[in-house]
Amino acid sequence: MSLQKILVQIEPKPENLLRALKAAQKENKYIGEKECEKIADYFSLPLARIYSFASFFNEIRTKKETKKNIRICSGGPCLSKDSAKVARQIEMLLGLEAGNDAHPKYKLEYISCLGLCDRGPVVEVEGQIFERVKPEMVDDIIQSYL
Amino acid sequence: MQIKINNKSYQADEGEPILSVCKRNGIRIPTLCAHPDLLPSEGACRMCLVETNQSKSLVSSCTQKVCKGMEIKTETADVKRARKVNLELLWADHAGKCASCKRNGRCELQNLAEEYKVDEFKFVPRRKELRSENELDLLKDNWSHVAIDEKNPCIARDSEYCIECRRCIRICRDMQTVEAYGMNYRSSKTNVGTPFEIPLDCIFCGQCSAVCPTAAITEKDDIEKFEKALKDPQKMVVVQTAPSVRFTIGEEFGEAPGTFWEGKLVAALKEIGCDKVFDTVLGADLTIIEEAHELIRRIKNRGPFPMFTSCCPSWVLYVEKYYPEFIPNLSTCKSPQQMLAPLVKTYWTQKEKINPEQIVSVSIMPCTSKKYEAQREEINASGHQDVDIVLTIRELARLLRKKKIDPKKLKERKFDPALGISTGAGMLFAQSGGVMEAALRTAVEKITGAELGKVEFEMVRGESGARCAEIDVDGMKLRVAVVHEIRNAKNLLEEIEKGKSDYHFVEVMACPNGCIGGGGQPVPTGPAVRKARIAGVMARDKGMPIRKSHENPVLKKIYKEFLGHPGSEKAEELLHTKYTNRKK
Numbered sequence: 001m002s003l004q005k006i007l008v009q010i011e012p013k014p015e016n017l018l019r020a021l022k023a024a025q026k027e028n029k030y031i032g033e034k035e036c037e038k039i040a041d042y043f044s045l046p047l048a049r050i051y052s053f054a055s056f057f058n059e060i061r062t063k064k065e066t067k068k069n070i071r072i073c074s075g076g077p078c079l080s081k082d083s084a085k086v087a088r089q090i091e092m093l094l095g096l097e098a099g100n101d102a103h104p105k106y107k108l109e110y111i112s113c114l115g116l117c118d119r120g121p122v123v124e125v126e127g128q129i130f131e132r133v134k135p136e137m138v139d140d141i142i143q144s145y146l
Numbered sequence: 147m148q149i150k151i152n153n154k155s156y157q158a159d160e161g162e163p164i165l166s167v168c169k170r171n172g173i174r175i176p177t178l179c180a181h182p183d184l185l186p187s188e189g190a191c192r193m194c195l196v197e198t199n200q201s202k203s204l205v206s207s208c209t210q211k212v213c214k215g216m217e218i219k220t221e222t223a224d225v226k227r228a229r230k231v232n233l234e235l236l237w238a239d240h241a242g243k244c245a246s247c248k249r250n251g252r253c254e255l256q257n258l259a260e261e262y263k264v265d266e267f268k269f270v271p272r273r274k275e276l277r278s279e280n281e282l283d284l285l286k287d288n289w290s291h292v293a294i295d296e297k298n299p300c301i302a303r304d305s306e307y308c309i310e311c312r313r314c315i316r317i318c319r320d321m322q323t324v325e326a327y328g329m330n331y332r333s334s335k336t337n338v339g340t341p342f343e344i345p346l347d348c349i350f351c352g353q354c355s356a357v358c359p360t361a362a363i364t365e366k367d368d369i370e371k372f373e374k375a376l377k378d379p380q381k382m383v384v385v386q387t388a389p390s391v392r393f394t395i396g397e398e399f400g401e402a403p404g405t406f407w408e409g410k411l412v413a414a415l416k417e418i419g420c421d422k423v424f425d426t427v428l429g430a431d432l433t434i435i436e437e438a439h440e441l442i443r444r445i446k447n448r449g450p451f452p453m454f455t456s457c458c459p460s461w462v463l464y465v466e467k468y469y470p471e472f473i474p475n476l477s478t479c480k481s482p483q484q485m486l487a488p489l490v491k492t493y494w495t496q497k498e499k500i501n502p503e504q505i506v507s508v509s510i511m512p513c514t515s516k517k518y519e520a521q522r523e524e525i526n527a528s529g530h531q532d533v534d535i536v537l538t539i540r541e542l543a544r545l546l547r548k549k550k551i552d553p554k555k556l557k558e559r560k561f562d563p564a565l566g567i568s569t570g571a572g573m574l575f576a577q578s579g580g581v582m583e584a585a586l587r588t589a590v591e592k593i594t595g596a597e598l599g600k601v602e603f604e605m606v607r608g609e610s611g612a613r614c615a616e617i618d619v620d621g622m623k624l625r626v627a628v629v630h631e632i633r634n635a636k637n638l639l640e641e642i643e644k645g646k647s648d649y650h651f652v653e654v655m656a657c658p659n660g661c662i663g664g665g666g667q668p669v670p671t672g673p674a675v676r677k678a679r680i681a682g683v684m685a686r687d688k689g690m691p692i693r694k695s696h697e698n699p700v701l702k703k704i705y706k707e708f709l710g711h712p713g714s715e716k717a718e719e720l721l722h723t724k725y726t727n728r729k730k
Contacts, residue, residue, distance in 0.1 A: 033342045037730075046319075051341030052328030062342065112332060 003027070003038055012043045017053060021060050030061040050073055058111040067107040073122040075113035080133075083121035089135040092124075093142055106146070109142070148218040162220055163187070163208035165194055166540035175220055176229065176258050178236070178359050179311040179581035180208045182672035183321065183658060193258065196220050204228055230262045235632055238269035240360065241306035247361045248544065248606050249339070252669055254359035285360060291335045297345035299521050300366055300514040301355055305337045306360035314338060314354035322346045322632040322656065338362070349467070349632070351460040351656045352514030352538075352665020361387075365514050365538045365666055372535050372650045376419045377505040383502065385420045386486050386565075387411060387510040389427050390576035390661040391539055393682045393690050394512065397668040398543035399554060403675045404682025409558025415510075417551050425561045426509065427568035429486030430575040430584070431695035432704075433457060435707060436479045436721050437581075438589035438696075439712035445593075450474050452627075452642065452649040457481045457579050459519035462725065464632055468726035469639050478722040483509050483516055484525050484532060486565065488720045490589060494564060495709045502528060508535045508600050510542050512576075512664035515656070517634045527720045538666025567700045570601075570690030578630035578660030579606045579613065582653040586617065586626070587694045601693050607675065609659065612638060614649070630655040630663075 009133055019078055020043070023037055031039075040047045051114045054060045060072070072078075072087050086096050087108065096103040098110055116122045120129035123138075125145045133141070149158045151173060157619035158167045163186065168175050178191035195204040199217040206226060207218075219225070237259055244250050258264075271281055295303040312329065315338060319325045326348035330339045340346055355363045375381050396405035415423045437455065442452055456462050456477045465472050479485075487509070491502040509516065519525065537545075546553065560566070571587050574580030583603045591598055605615035606626065611634040614627040627649045629635050635654045641647045657663045662679045663671060675695035692698060710716045 033344075036341065046325035047341045048325050048328035052330050055330045056332045 003035055007039065007042045014043065014045070017043060017045075017050070018057070021054055030064050032062070032064065033099075036062075058109075065107075067103070067105055068126060069107050069109070069124075070094075070126075070142075070146070071109045071111045071124040073112075073116075073120060074110035075112055075117065075120075077117040078100060078113075078120035078122055081120045083133075085125075085135050086121050086123060086133050086138060089138040090142070093138060147212070147214055152218070152220055158212045160541065161211050164196060164198075164205075164210050164212055164216075167212060168207065168218075168220065168494050173220060175207055177208065178254055179313060181313055181317075181357050182674070183651070184313060184316050184358065188312060190310070190315070190553065191236070193229055195228050195232075197222050226262075230264065233258055233262050233264050234268055236309045236592070237264050240309055241304075243306075243634040247307070248364050248540075249669075253361065254670075256360075291337050293337055293339040293343055293376075296338070296366070298347075298350070298366075300350040300517045301346055301352060302364050302366045303339075303346070303362065305339065305362060307360045308338055308340060309360060310336060310580070311359060313357040317353045317357050318348070320633070321658065321710055322349065322351055322353060323636050325353070325633065345642045349460040349463045349656060350515040350518045350665075351632070353657060354665075355514060356663075356665050356667060356669060358673050360397065364518060365540060367541065368517070368535050368537055369548075370543055371609055372508060372545070374641050375508070375535065375548065378506075380504060381502050381506045382422070383420045383506050383508060384422045384424065385415050385489055385510060386424045386426045386429070386483065386490075387415070387481070388512055388576075388661065389430060389573050389580075390512045390664065390667070390679070390683070391510050391542075393576060393662070393679050393686075394667050395539055395543065395553070396590055397675075398539065398644065399552065403678035404680075406682055406686055407553065409448065409560070410553040410556055411510075412561055413556035413559040413579065414546055414551055414553040417556060418545065418549055420508070422562045422564075424486060424490065425568050426482045426486055426567040427572035427575070428698065428700060429482030429484075429489075430457075430563050430572035431698045431701055432485045432489075432721065433479050433482050433570055433575075434571060434581075434588050434695035435701065435712050436485075436585045436717060437477055438585050438592055440477055440479060441585065441589050442592060445650070448632065452647075452652045453481055454475055455585075455651075455653045456576065456723075457581055457643050458655050458657075459513070460515040461632070461635065461654045463518070463728070464635070464656065466725055466728040468729065470729045472639065472642075473725045473727065475683060476725055480721055480723050481516075481519065482572075484519065484723070485510065485721050487532035488526075489704065489708075490565065491530055491532065492720065493704060497564075502530055505530075506534050507532065508537065509533050510537050510539065511668045512539055512661045513657075514527040514538060514665040516666075518649075522723075524726070525723050539668060540666060543668070562701075564701065567698060568690075569695055570687035570693035571695040572698075573683060573687050573690065576660065577662045577680050578655045579608070579628045580660065580683070582606045582626055582628050582651070583654075584695055585651070585653075590617070590619050591694070591696070593622075598694075606653075609673075609680075624651065624725075625649045627652045629653070630660055631658050632656050680724070 006023045010016050036050050040050045055062050072083050091120050094106050098108045114122050123130045123133045148155050156171050176193045178193050180187040189206040189209040194207045196207045197219040293305040313329045318327055326340050355365055375383050392408040392411050395411055396407045397403055412423045454476050487507050494504045517536045520536050526532045571584035574584050583606050586603050587601050606628050612629045617624045631640055658677045663676045
């Protein structure tokens with residue numbers, strides 16, 4: 001479905017912006033400059049406002065993703081349940097560094113809260129969410145889902 | 147109502163923020179995000195915290211409104227400590243490269259850091275202060291998200307210096323309606339930037355660089371180019387200075403706003419080695435003669451109306467980018483800078499028998515957008531680049547300070563007379579309403595054929611954002627309007643589109659109060675500062691021996707020897723330009 005067709009189904013009100021971005025991302029995998037301009041046009045909002053809105057959310061990607069993505073929640077509750085240890089385990093296993101873009105195949109990122117604070121630490125692997133992750137579980141998850 | 151501040155009673159209005167009561171009564175409260183051009187304040191910087199008897203915690207005085215029986219203390223130990231901690235946090239995320247910084251000595255953050263003695267490194271530990279390995283991330287995080295923009299012709303950005311006060315975002319959104327910046331990403335990675343980190347794509351008015359408290363947004367630095375030209379013995383450096391520069395350059399050296407420094411300015415320019423110093427006011431006079439001629443022609447041809455002035459490159463760019471349907475309404479006259487420059491490289495070089503190749507044409511402007519204007523391809527008429535280097539006032543002052551030249555100590559000098567005799571009308575270009583008044587002085591005389599009794603057109607003066615007047619010229623009602631700031635211009639354009647307004651002649655300036663509030667003017671700026679600058683301009687116009695552009699003796703000579711008459715083929719070629727639709 002083209003972006004225009006997706007947008008027509010959504011009323012161009014500021015409160016619908018996140019919905020539009022999510023719908024557009026589902027189709028296109030990421031929101032690039034061209035898509036952003038079209039959305040800005042449709043909502044009659046300046047491009048800068050759309051981008052600052054889109055870049056705020058970890059859910060919305062503004063760049064094309066070529067690597068496999070692992071994300072760890074860095075919210076307070078998850079950190080207090082040792083999400084940093086989980087991150088270190090993943091770093092050791094895959095030989096990369098969180099936040100660093102150097103690895104050719106994988107990328108590990110800290111993200112903001114996913115709203116699953118009671119079930120932390122939360123790890124997201126390629127869109128799939130794992131709850132109550134312990135360092136010793138990392139091996140399994142990576143082997144079966146990445 | 148009565149409120150108490152530091153145990154003294156003051157009168158305050160209902161719903162007024164604490165900060166504005168304090169400002170009015172001369173009680174100083176430090177602020178980094180509040181700015182007189184950006185009201186009401188957002189309360190982003192947390193520097194204006196005060197103690198009140200209404201709440202247990204400290205409140206930000208820029209957002210807290212006064213209420214009955216309020217007692218405020220602005221300088222308690224708690225308040226001071228909180229301000230200091232906030233400053234340290236801001237400082238932790240700031241580049242802190244003061245010695246090499248463009249704003250060194252004029253930086254609001256630096257001044258406050260000095261005042262509150264921020265010399266500790268609590269939040270960014272140094273190597274031996276690290277307590278655990280985890281703290282290494284603190285160091286790195288601090289620099290992980292930096293946006294630098296050097297690809298646009300006018301504005302330099304380096305978010306290392308940014309303290310996220312949001313002034314630039316708000317002035318761009320609220321005053322200029324362009325909204326080129328946004329607050330991108332989140333939490334510790336938050337930074338001010340353009341969408342997708344593209345080079346700045348706006349109208350380059352530079353208001354963001356005028357309100358920025360640090361050096362995160364500054365004018366693009368062309369000092370190096372200028373110094374190179376000065377050193378080159380093969381080159382002849384010819385400088386022109388804009389009408390408003392002489393009223394504001396003194397501020398950079400500690401004088402009050404509006405101090406008239408023409409002689410000192412010329413002397414300083416000669417001191418750093420410029421060969422000739424000409425006056426852009428002559429270019430302004432030329433603009434007026436051509437513009438008045440164009441207005442008369444449009445009146446004869448019955449349109450297209452309204453005719454917009456084209457002296458402000460930001461305004462021209464705004465029309466080209468956002469309202470290209472109004473391009474035919476823009477006057478084809480170039481701006482004063484671009485009128486004088488081709489004359490230097492054609493008329494003056496022919497007269498003096500100099501090879502124009504050898505000339506480096508420099509202009510000192512109150513404006514960042516002029517840097518862009520000089521690079522427009524269609525604007526060059528002399529066969530060379532008309533203006534080679536554009537420096538803002540801040541850059542010139544920086545260069546003078548670097549060379550340890552204090553204009554105060556220099557003996558006043560005069561402009562080189564070949565292109566340096568000016569009139570009061572041209573001087574008025576420095577402020578909003580000035581182009582209109584100067585043009586009316588010439589146009590009305592040309593239309594009626596009789597000499598004006600009173601040269602002042604007070605109805606177009608003032609400080610409000612949009613002013614209009616109806617002038618009776620030989621039985622014809624000439625409806626004129628003066629607007630400044632793009633938000634007012636946008637309103638006017640929308641009214642014209644709807645058919646609600648029918649003006650003949652409209653002056654637009656992108657910056658508040660015109661060039662006097664330009665993006666390249668000394669900081670700090672604000673309504674009070676600009677008012678003082680305008681008073682200086684008005685006083686000067688009154689004291690000028692010649693007050694009408696068409697009576698300028700040098701211009702009469704140039705028309706006689708070189709251009710022929712206003713609107714002639716040669717004038718058309720050198721002094722007029724064309725515009726392109728740049729809408730995306």
